[in-house]
Amino acid sequence: MNEVSGDSAIQVLLLVGALTLIPAALFCLTGFTRILIVLGFIRTAIGTPTSPPNQVLVGIALFLTIFVMAPTFNQIKTTAWDPLEANRITTAQAVERAQIPLREFMFEQTRTKDLALMVRLSQTREQPRTYRDIPTTTLIPAFIISELKTAFQIGFMIFLPFLIIDLIVASTLMSMGMIMLPPVFISLPFKILLFVLVDGWALITDSLVRSFSG
Template identity: 55%
Template sequence: MKTWKLTKLLIFLLGLFGSGSVLAQAKVGLPGLSVNFGQGVDLVDTIEVLILFTVLTLAPAVLILCTCFTRIIVVLSFMRQAIGTQSMPPNQLLIGFALFLSVFVMRPTGEDIYYKAVSPYMKKQITTTVALDQIEKSLRGFMNKQVRKADIALFYDVTGETQPTTINDVPIHFLIPAFIISELKTAFQIGFLLYIPFLILDMVVASVLMAMGMMMLPPVVISLPFKLLLFVLVDGWQLVTGSLLRSFN
């Protein structure tokens, strides 16, 4: 029961992060936190505090895995490797771009969490349990649209439990890993399609160099400028970004 409460607390923290675009427009005072480790503190209470801080340290990782960030950053990494520029754009730029795209995609979910859970809870109109349930419901609304039934069935096959009739009855600890697997598969499918035109260009350049007897010259030296030119002419970043955003509809 304590583990389930901590899980729900973590989901509540995710809701606070997901509604950051709305919170930025409001003036919210941060409450103080005082922890006393002196005499009179029960050992059980101390352990609960340690578990709470452990869950807080895992909140950013869970936030990334429960949103569209996974698919976006994997596709952008594939795009960079397909072009052939190993460190351009740099990792910091790709991660920042992926974060802003994730905020754009998750904005409806974040607003739903804020207006239905976070704001009423701060005004003391609803209890903590109701707020946690509403945040979980909002996150489920996004993950249910992206997760595949085969990935959910995988965890039921492993555990031997009976599959539910509707996706809303799937426990959150089954839904999150299934959602991550679905996001990785979709990202790899998009990455494969991105590789095809650049792979064809590499093969053409390699064949031309071999026909000219220039076998000692690495084909990547010649193909890289052509791949950059092709990517710029077709406005590649706009096409990739548009395809990523439309894949979440």
């Protein structure tokens, strides 16, 4: 009876400690970083630094992350959480099982070049031969680097059409001799109109979700 109570107390203690790591895990182990950066690029490209506000962007990124990560989370629940809750496996076994689907997701999104870089920087004596040999501590930074690169690539593609509008407006104003009028005041309504006409939010959402399955 005492041993069972002791195991339960340890599980509760580990759970409380794990809760403090949720923000870091959300940023580093899921697609949250990519989604949030891309949404920030959209706001900057349009030229509305405070609209949508940061809280809205974080909320959108959070629920899009849950949507994208749903298959992975379901695997973790089935293979790790449910057996742990039923006391069929230990906490250590649950952690090991939970890593498997999460590692599979990160490997799918990590570029081979970035993975090779972190393996080389780890300076391990034995070079890993398969993905299973690569430790999670090496996989996570490689995954983060790949996510940042992908987010900036998507952000560059987002910037192009809005940059063209800015150039057209600026050249038009200069040809009319209206040098003192800031081009941003004129181009902003056109950029918002373009984004609304092409259903920009739906296009961005579709591109972001598809970028995780490509």
